[in-house]
Amino acid sequence: MLTVLNGLSFGFILFLLASGLSLIMGAMGVLNLAHGALYMVGAYVGWSVAVDQDASFLLAVAAGAAAAGLVGLVMERGLFARLHDRLDEQILAAFGCLYILTDLVSLIWGPQAKAPIDVPALDGSVTIAGFSYPLVRVVIIGVGIAFAIGLWWLQERTRAGAIVRAGMDDSSMVRAIGINVELVVALLFVVGAAVAGAAGVIGGLVLGASTSFGIDVLLLALIVVVLGGVGSVGGALAGALMVGVVDTVSRTELPEVSSFTLYALMTVVLLLRPTGLSGKAA
Amino acid sequence: MRNMSRPPGELAGQRRRQRRARGFSLVLAAAALVIALVAAGCGGSEKKSGSGGTIKVGLLWPFNGFASNYGPDGKAGVELALKQAGMEVGDKKIQLVTANENVLDPSQTLQAAKKLVQQDGAEVVLGPVFGSSQQAVGRYFASRKVLSIVPYTATRELAQTGTYVSWPSLDTNFATPLGDYLYDKLGYRSIATLAPDYVYGKNLIEGAVKPFVAAGGKVAQSQKVPLGTTDLLPYASHLSRNVDALVMWLVPQDAASFVKAYKSLRIKVPLIMINGIFDPTFQEIGSQVEGTLGLMDWSLGIKNAENTKFVSEFRKANNDTAPNNNNAAAFANAQIMLAALEKSGGSTNVDELRKALQSIEVQTPYGPAKFDKLLAGVTSRTVVKATRESDGHYVWAPVETFDFVPGS
Known part of the structure; x- marks a missing residue:
């Protein structure tokens, strides 16, 4: 029971991280390998606001999201808008951004990792099925569920979501009916970056902040998107929860094989469903 | 915003999306594997060693990357020890040369070690810090007969090369x-x-x-x-x-x-x-x-005369900043190197240094230290307790100290 809960709470952190990456890929065809670095930027900015400035955690989340969104805006306007449909260049540019952002963070905050953010109001625990469970993890699961519903509603039930979906199908047609696709794409990139930044701060409650996040969490986010399928909120959620639970269970129950469990899972899913669990296509 | 339903007849679009998704999935899977590999980490001109009156000491610690705080920390510790010794041992001057230990790429560390020894002329080396780097350069140092002092233990296998001083002990004995x-x-x-x-x-x-x-x-x-x-x-x-x-x-x-x-x-x-x-x-x-x-092995709160002096001198030299574990390890390693050079009469020959190390006792901030046949430190460990001081700072306060803990 506790192991599954642990997996779910980790899975929801991964969902917050990977949903932005999945939507950006689905809508724009951009493989943003600097997405983990945006998570890292959010984590450090949020840590500074919550710990150094002793401000409220909500303000820290807003600051982390704003900082990552701003960096995302610069990346989109400065690079990806100019590299449309050029996958090789996009990957190289994104890797460059990853290294630059990691070095900048290291320069500003130092190379040493930061301890998890301590929010006294979330310090307690709750009893679930007779087990004591950290309140902060329950809150993360709740935030993840709220985020999933919000993103699904935005994508499936709003005009903005319809434009994004239409852009995934046929961007020329969307342009032809007078919609500024470039603006929509830029906004989506910034929102995806901001969600990654917010995820960095929320994840910072249990993981802290580290300059290794740029690579470490990107790897997990990519596995989530491969499993879930690109451009789908539901797919990202399913993929994230699967990664969270499988990774957590294998680490405690099958530690000898836990290092490659996720890769085995990814291989099996790709063999059975080449477009991911959701079956959705970008 | 109003609800919008999907337009009918999306078959062609769906096929396009299916193709793109398959392509993406494969690219993503490949990218994930490449990143996993990256995350896992996977001789120039001959030596210009110190001239007759100078001994060149190499510092091979990380100055770049995620552990880039180690290098400057180590340098500050070594410089303090050298300064206390007047930048000389016996009648020879000491010159410090630094090189970067690449924590993620041991092959780069090996290149840096070769440059340090063969081009910069280092005759004794402090470092490297991390186990993967130690493995990468161990055989090279042994073949060049260069003594190296590592700050956070070494494995028995490395110690058996005969050129590694493992501080404060082998990893199995810490x-x-x-x-x-x-x-x-x-x-x-x-x-x-x-x-x-x-x-x-x-x-x-x-x-x-x-x-x-x-x-x-x-x-x-x-x-x-x-x-x-x-x-x-x-x-x-x-x-x-x-x-x-x-x-x-x-x-x-x-x-x-x-x-x-x-x-x-x-x-x-x-x-x-x-x-x-x-x-x-x-x-x-x-x-x-x-x-x-x-x-x-060391904490700010350890109470011995040498540690008190070290903390005080370090604060004086570094704008009242208290030393950390890296500073202390590098300081102690430099003290050991100086003591060995003193005993060997300034000779950097690895056999003479080994003999010197096995016959000296050095007073370090960790406690008194000797060295066994594998050149592993025989020094102190302290049981400590996390304690809040009156100024709000936390220290690992000593509870019980064990001196001369066997090193291997």
Whole structure:
């Protein structure tokens, strides 16, 4: 029971991280390998606001999201808008951004990792099925569920979501009916970056902040998107929860094989469903 | 915003999307594998050694990358020791040359080591710090007969090359005093252990476990954390509650995450931290570990004359900044190097330095130190307790010190 809960709470952190990456890929065809670095930027900015400035955690989340969104805006306007449909260049540019952002963070905050953010109001625990469970993890699961519903509603039930979906199908047609696709794409990139930044701060409650996040969490986010399928909120959620639970269970129950469990899972899913669990296509 | 339904007849669009998705999935899978490999890490002109009156000392510590704080920390410690010695030993001047230890790419560290020795002319080397780097350069130093002093233990295999000075001991011997302390002083009979799933972590924990089991204790659970683990909560929730204590070592960032998870689960099993959490992380989570016991080789709170002098001199030289573990390790390593050179009459010949090391006793901030046949340190360990001082800072305060702990 506790192991599954642990997996779910980790899975929801991964969902917050990977949903932005999945939507950006689905809508724009951009493989943003600097997405983990945006998570890292959010984590450090949020840590500074919550710990150094002793401000409220909500303000820290807003600051982390704003900082990552701003960096995302610069990346989109400065690079990806100019590299449309050029996958090789996009990957190289994104890797460059990853290294630059990691070095900048290291320069500003130092190379040493930061301890998890301590929010006294979330310090307690709750009893679930007779087990004591950290309140902060329950809150993360709740935030993840709220985020999933919000993103699904935005994508499936709003005009903005319809434009994004239409852009995934046929961007020329969307342009032809007078919609500024470039603006929509830029906004989506910034929102995806901001969600990654917010995820960095929320994840910072249990993981802290580290300059290794740029690579470490990107790897997990990519596995989530491969499993879930690109451009789908539901797919990202399913993929994230699967990664969270499988990774957590294998680490405690099958530690000898836990290092490659996720890769085995990814291989099996790709063999059975080449477009991911959701079956959705970008 | 109003609801919009999907337009009919999306078949062509769906096919396009299917094709794109397959392409993306393969690219993503390839990217994930490449990143996994990256994350896992995977001779020029001849030596211009110090001229007759100068000995060149190399410092091979990380100056770039995620451990880039180590290099400057180490340099500050070494410079203080050299300054105290007047930048000379006997009638020879000492010159410090630095090189970068690349923590993620041991082959780059090997290149840096070759340059340090063959081009910069280093005759004695301080470092490298990390095990993977030590493995990469061990054979090279042995072939060049260059003595190297490593700050955070070495494996027995490396020590057997005969050119490695392992400080403060071999990795297997770091925590040996803890086993008897747990059994005899604390009365524990059953423990759980937690360590990273690689050689250093395993050997460190084994050092404590062996004497504990020999005394009659039992290890009821042994958890190993694979490299790349992000979330430590599963290891806390999986911990057996029927043990007397959890003996653990994790890198400071992971240790901080683990402690937070541990406390939030309200686990009552006492934590025993081997070489626990260092500053600045220790100050960030001090309130969560207050009262926790641990075993350390050095801490700011250790009370001996040499440590008092070291802390005071370091503060004077560094704008009142207190020294950290890296500063202390590098300082002690430089002291050892100077003492060995003094005894050898300024000779950097590895055989003479080895003979010198085995016949000296050096007063370090850790305590008095000798060296055994494998050149492993025989020095002090201290049982410490995380304590809040009156100014709000946290220190690992000494509880009991063990001198001349066997090094191998």
